[in-house]
Amino acid sequence: MASRNATSGAASSGRNGGIDSKTTRSPTSSFVRPLLTDLYQLTMAYAYWCSGRHEEHAVFDCFFRKNPFKGEYTHFAGLSEVIALLDSFEYTESDVAYLKTVMPNVKEGFFEWIATLDCSRVKVYALKEGSVAFPRIPLLRVEGPLAICQLLETTILNLTNFASLVMTNAARMRRAAGYDKTLLEFGLRRAQGPDGALSASRYAYYGGFDGTSNLMAGKTFGINAKGTHAHAFVCSYSSPDQIPNKQLNGVDFWELVNSHRKKNGWMHTNEGELAAFVAYALAFPHGFLALVDTYDTLQSGVPNFLAVALALQELGYKPLGIRLDSGDLAYLSRKARAMFQRVAQDHALPSFEKFIIVASNDINENVLNALNEQGHSIDAFGIGTNLVTCQAQPALGMVFKLVEVNGKPAVKLSNDFVKATLPSKKKAFRIVGREGKALLDVLMGENEASPEPGRRLLCRHPFIERKRVYVTPAAVIPLLECVWDGPNGGPTSPETTSEDVRKYASSQLKLVREDHLRSLNPTPYKVSVSDELYRYVHELWMDNVPIPDLG
């Protein structure tokens, strides 16, 4: 954890014990500090402090109520940033000075207490990062002094809500595109500012994307950076005179390209575009991939690409392919592939059939599904806006709710019944059947006997009385593990790598039945409670709902 004398959360201060005893983990963004929270967390903390309740032992559950994207599953992400937040948690002098301006009439002793805070008395239990998660199962259970846990609420939600949403979005696009396609994240220009973009690159990679256009994400997270050129590059060329040195391997490359152009009857193409392709090939003879829709994809772009490709091939290089960025992508990709095939045949160059076709331009999960139906010849998709903004549903409603304080359950009802919270400290299990697939998740009280393989268990819908089911587990997977143990030095395991999370996420999906994962009308996955928890919770609710007096 951060040394109390450090002036910021920078990764330099010492720490006692824990897994990596040398450095404090720091969040990726320098704005991820305790002040990245809502004012009401501080006003509540003060009210607790005034009642002397600020250090009472509390338990909070972080969960969501509904899967995003009309789907029936969600990936959980953002955990490593949460741990970094906990590890570096500290109000600086300047933070405290600011708080005093925002909270006048507040006793000085409160600010003195605030200035001493860290997360050494907090424990966090969580799903593994990348897990497949379902509604109402706690993704994180945060335990510790009431006011400190409360102060963590908004920052934790900020770090996990979007991370989980965009990872889920990416995973759904991966399924829709097919596991043999390349998926590239191109969203930097449309994301919610700089680290909206960085989060998107990172969590899209977790969800199964192969690379990003964003160099900062590439450098920060070690994700493959990918990209070719834009329309501007093509537009900037109007003639071969703009290429002073046309030599490649001692040959006039422009001449060579034009000889292929002539031989194949492609003299009607846009010459500026051809000059641009030649200039690009001269710079990247080993990595020639051309954007072909600046003037006209099939009339100009593809023939120009092929002329350059034939010339590169003749000089011993392996051209890569094309990118389509407008028009009917299914049709254009099939037509382009047909042109590749014809040239491959005519010139006895079988590799030309296999040119990569990259498609971009407003691609989303529905477009991917539609392209599959129409039939297409696309190998790679560049996806920006719809991935990073999660256009189909731009927020996941993750919440952070008090469920227990001083060993007593905290009850939260609401005019909207669906907003009610399951009180008390709970544990969660995934029950796996004989086929090796998850049957349901079950929540139970912390002190109940855990489910066991082979022992029949009554599981109940948390709200609807008549919905009950018996299940006999073939295997039982406990879902929550301690990821932050403040009293014992903090993080309980080394930092996970992106590759770890990707692999884990993919293994998690294999545990889930196909009909829960499908895009159209998926089957809801059962999230249940034990009979004991059901009775306990409903009794508590009834005790706390006032009975209105009609008339």
Added chain:
Amino acid sequence: MASRNATSGAASSGRNGGIDSKTTRSPTSSFVRPLLTDLYQLTMAYAYWCSGRHEEHAVFDCFFRKNPFKGEYTHFAGLSEVIALLDSFEYTESDVAYLKTVMPNVKEGFFEWIATLDCSRVKVYALKEGSVAFPRIPLLRVEGPLAICQLLETTILNLTNFASLVMTNAARMRRAAGYDKTLLEFGLRRAQGPDGALSASRYAYYGGFDGTSNLMAGKTFGINAKGTHAHAFVCSYSSPDQIPNKQLNGVDFWELVNSHRKKNGWMHTNEGELAAFVAYALAFPHGFLALVDTYDTLQSGVPNFLAVALALQELGYKPLGIRLDSGDLAYLSRKARAMFQRVAQDHALPSFEKFIIVASNDINENVLNALNEQGHSIDAFGIGTNLVTCQAQPALGMVFKLVEVNGKPAVKLSNDFVKATLPSKKKAFRIVGREGKALLDVLMGENEASPEPGRRLLCRHPFIERKRVYVTPAAVIPLLECVWDGPNGGPTSPETTSEDVRKYASSQLKLVREDHLRSLNPTPYKVSVSDELYRYVHELWMDNVPIPDLG
């Protein structure tokens, strides 16, 4: 601008000339550096460099093609961050080392050139921050060495796209809510990570919000921080025994509250909730505002609030009001107001009629309009998810297009005609009529004579031949002004404050006719081109479209 020896964009290095000669402006996020860009900007820069074209003089237009939210106007924001980017633009040694790993087979000389770059040869013309803007009018025109301007593309779009979108969203919500209501941004927990949230707070404030819950935004941008307490606070209390010291001004406050409760027949309310309200009032006797929907808004929350309010009033304090966070907000607010009025009458306390009613819970522009239709008694709205994620349309399609290079127009067509770009360097004017309202915007070639008041002007639709209109300006407002003059030291004016932008935005809206601004089916605002520009552009396009040969 950043000194070439500085190792980062931090605000400490010296600069020659310019308005503020002491410090370099730094972007808010430490990730806003030249590497926050797409890889293809670098590959294109290298291809230009190989052709010796990297320092040719280029002009790029940054614009959008369609207003967001089915509306007919957009606010432009993000400019001050763009200027900070230009002012601190520099690839660090570590950036260059990273680029070498991403771009193998690239000549060393290119990286030497990259390491020398800054924006001292770049000029930027832009709309004022906060301007009302319309499709196809350049928001920014960036001029300078081809490869350097190209390298700026993605970062500029990242800084302006979301900023403009969320400012526009906020401005639309402000119009829908009414100018007499208080609007608070509550979106930190649902935004795209930390500075997604910070950007949202800042640009929502620009658009007319009054405050934010986000303390980091409050501290960073000087925005009012607002908030009360959450459900967790209420849930954490089950009895008055949890308040060890119940004294306020020497009185047992719990007893006093309960005497009012009894007198008014409110004994059926939830006692834990009442204890929470009392604890909160003891901490904030001057600022008591209670969240009333934890158990039951009208049966428990409002009567409990009123009991505490009566007690506070008796001790000389002025209680503030309530927050509703679930249920039918129109109905509940009217009912709560009626209860306030009854108590105000019964107790001869007219101020009780005026208690603030804050509403939150999934509010968006449509909900605001619906509440107005239904009739409500809400004074302030806390808006989170729908504001910060711009749920109704989570991305603005701002683009950055090459329009001229070495004095020659750059033509970009496309299989989608609407994606075509208006080539050549252009100037833009807003034409104001005799009523003092904007009639249309017009783009013309840089060298055409500017429009003048009283002189009739032929304006044409940029794409549709038959759409023409004569206009006689009462006033002419030039839209683009030089905001960054690299050769003369950089920024051309001091940094604007948030208050400047808010005021300017509000004055801009007054120039626009009501029917363009309305929420339902607004009238499109005309964005036109001069007759000369029309002819020039269409001739260029025809020269560049290949004519396909059918069959």
